[in-house]
Amino acid sequence: MPYQFTVSPDFSPDHLSGWYIFNTWLQKQLGEAVHLEMYDCFQTQKAVIESNGIDLIYANPFDAAMLVRKKGFRPLARPVGVSDEAIIAVNAESLIYDVADLSSGIKIAVTDDPDIRLMGMIMLEAGDLNLNNTIIISCDAYILVAKQLLKGNADVGVFLAEAYDGLSNIVKSKLRVIVRSEISVIHHGLMIGPKLAHRKMDILELLVGMKNNDKGQDVLKSLGFRAWDKVEDEEMEFMIDLMDALSV
Amino acid sequence: MRDFKPEDVIGDYKEALLALYGGLSRLVLYTDIEIPYPDGKLIVSTTDKNGIITHVNKAFVEMSGYTEDELIGSPHSILRHPDMPSVAFKDLWDTVNKGEYWQGIVKNLRKDGGYYWVKATVIPNIRNNEVVSYTSVRRKPSRTKVEDAKRLYATLK
Numbered sequence: 001m002p003y004q005f006t007v008s009p010d011f012s013p014d015h016l017s018g019w020y021i022f023n024t025w026l027q028k029q030l031g032e033a034v035h036l037e038m039y040d041c042f043q044t045q046k047a048v049i050e051s052n053g054i055d056l057i058y059a060n061p062f063d064a065a066m067l068v069r070k071k072g073f074r075p076l077a078r079p080v081g082v083s084d085e086a087i088i089a090v091n092a093e094s095l096i097y098d099v100a101d102l103s104s105g106i107k108i109a110v111t112d113d114p115d116i117r118l119m120g121m122i123m124l125e126a127g128d129l130n131l132n133n134t135i136i137i138s139c140d141a142y143i144l145v146a147k148q149l150l151k152g153n154a155d156v157g158v159f160l161a162e163a164y165d166g167l168s169n170i171v172k173s174k175l176r177v178i179v180r181s182e183i184s185v186i187h188h189g190l191m192i193g194p195k196l197a198h199r200k201m202d203i204l205e206l207l208v209g210m211k212n213n214d215k216g217q218d219v220l221k222s223l224g225f226r227a228w229d230k231v232e233d234e235e236m237e238f239m240i241d242l243m244d245a246l247s248v
Numbered sequence: 249m250r251d252f253k254p255e256d257v258i259g260d261y262k263e264a265l266l267a268l269y270g271g272l273s274r275l276v277l278y279t280d281i282e283i284p285y286p287d288g289k290l291i292v293s294t295t296d297k298n299g300i301i302t303h304v305n306k307a308f309v310e311m312s313g314y315t316e317d318e319l320i321g322s323p324h325s326i327l328r329h330p331d332m333p334s335v336a337f338k339d340l341w342d343t344v345n346k347g348e349y350w351q352g353i354v355k356n357l358r359k360d361g362g363y364y365w366v367k368a369t370v371i372p373n374i375r376n377n378e379v380v381s382y383t384s385v386r387r388k389p390s391r392t393k394v395e396d397a398k399r400l401y402a403t404l405k
Contacts, residue, residue: 099287100391123288125367126388181288185305237375238383242292245369245385248349 002033018222062114086119104133109154120158257361264330313359333404353397
């Protein structure tokens with residue numbers, strides 16, 4: 001029975017093939033069978049985690065607390081220089097220039113990406129906005145959030161900054177950023193579950209060493225990463241504490 | 249903790265002698281200059297169980313006006329503004345000491361005598377079922393909440 005690997009469903013579509021390349025590389029290096037299963041929504045993935053069906057995960061920070069505290073996962077590594085930041089954007093022709101200009105009843109286009117949704121709502125909170133006095137338009141992808149703004153269906157959109165920056169210049173020219181988060185300590189990371197824990201040091205060594213050889217660098221490039229950095233247990237605990245503080 | 253020095257303060261100031269936790273007192277100089285909380289940023293710090301700062305992020309340094317070296321090792325009350333009623337901080341400590349989180353609107357004092365409002369959340373950091381430290385995360389408050397807090401705190405002084 002192969003070990004089960006999954007990736008947070010908010011992965012960039014540009015890097016879908018990169019995760020399969022990474023998994024092939026990992027199996028070869030590790031000498032273990034690892035099956036990569038990509039889920040298209042957080043709820044489905046969460047149900048599999050709950051039933052102990054995952055051994056390795058590139059996890060959204062929002063899920064880190066559950067993985068560590070309920071499922072016995074431990075952190076392995078994070079991509080160097082990559083953190084999760086959120087953007088609040090409006091249609092370029094909108095009269096909204098500040099969160100304080102917004103009022104209750106507005107329509108907010110968001111994806112189900114949980115940490116970005118949380119960060120977005122925190123930024124909107126400065127305008128006395130919350131889930132009880134706004135209308136949420138759920139979208140399957142960030143390009144659809146942009147579309148809701150362009151069509152005038154939504155007043156504001158919440159984006160993963162990386163996804164917003166990756167929109168085409170034509171789309172971006174029709175949108176305007178009103179807030180960009182600068183949090184820098186919230187990030188995705190690879191985490192390892194109890195069944196695979198005995199290979200933790202081997203996997204960590206492989207990950208950290210990827211940047212030192214041509215093949216490893218090619219795999220990193222396919223993921224859009226420069227290198228992996230080790231994440232200490234306490235560093236992960238700190239991020240979980242931070243997410244806890246933001247969630248209340 | 250050092251008293252304020254007039255040369256650090258920008259603008260016309262008033263004086264106040266603060267009675268702090270643990271029998272400490274501090275002379276502070278404060279002005280009417282508000283520094284708006286920057287959009288999109290979080291101020292993060294960690295203290296030990298006695299409220300001594302052990303970690304600060306860049307936004308904390310920028311907004312407080314102190315250097316990181318001045319903040320690490322100081323009590324978190326280095327930010328205490330004379331307009332904040334002591335009962336608010338008693339409530340904070342009573343709450344987190346029970347292992348629960350505390351949330352409130354707080355007026356913080358900068359090194360230059362100016363001030364900034366935050367929405368603060370303080371959570372106990374629990375390791376092996378024991379509280380080992382506290383993390384405080386501050387974010388931008390709405391003006392409505394700030395005005396509510398101003399009215400409330402004026403009645404509690």
